[in-house]
Amino acid sequence: MRRALEIGVFTGYSALTVALALPDDGRLIACDVSEEWTSIGRRYWQEAGVDGKIDLRIGPALRHLEALLADGQAGASTLSYRRGQAHYDAYYERALLLLRRTA
Numbered sequence: 001m002r003r004a005l006e007i008g009v010f011t012g013y014s015a016l017t018v019a020l021a022l023p024d025d026g027r028l029i030a031c032d033v034s035e036e037w038t039s040i041g042r043r044y045w046q047e048a049g050v051d052g053k054i055d056l057r058i059g060p061a062l063r064h065l066e067a068l069l070a071d072g073q074a075g076a077s078t079l080s081y082r083r084g085q086a087h088y089d090a091y092y093e094r095a096l097l098l099l100r101r102t103a
Contacts, residue, residue: 005098006030007061007091012041019050028054029068031061062087065094073098 002025004018009032018028032038035058045051057064 002026004028005095007065007095008032009038009041009056010034011037012044015041015054015056016044016048016050019045019053020048022050022053026053029057029064030054031057031059031064033058033060062090062094065091065098069094069097 001021002023004022004026006015006018006028009015009030012030015028015030019026022028030038038056038058042051042056045054
């Protein structure tokens with residue numbers, strides 16, 4: 001596993017866990033709307049030395065997922081899913097597109 005996607009970071013515990021499991025060249029794209037709550041996790045990501053593996057994107061996750069798709073970013077290998085019940089179906093559909101490997 002080299003790439004992961006997390007929708008709903010909150011305080012960053014699961015992002016930390018995923019980043020620790022990724023290889024040195026691995027990347028976690030983590031989407032959340034709260035700068036305040038994710039700042040808690042950022043401190044621990046730095047302390048653990050994995051902050052360089054985490055690409056935190058603040059703002060509506062659907063916007064970030066659409067941007068990833070438009071940028072041709074398909075083929076992520078895992079999905080960590082925690083929050084976002086309000087748009088669950090839309091997140092799920094976009095994430096499937098990002099997870100699907102293209103020929």
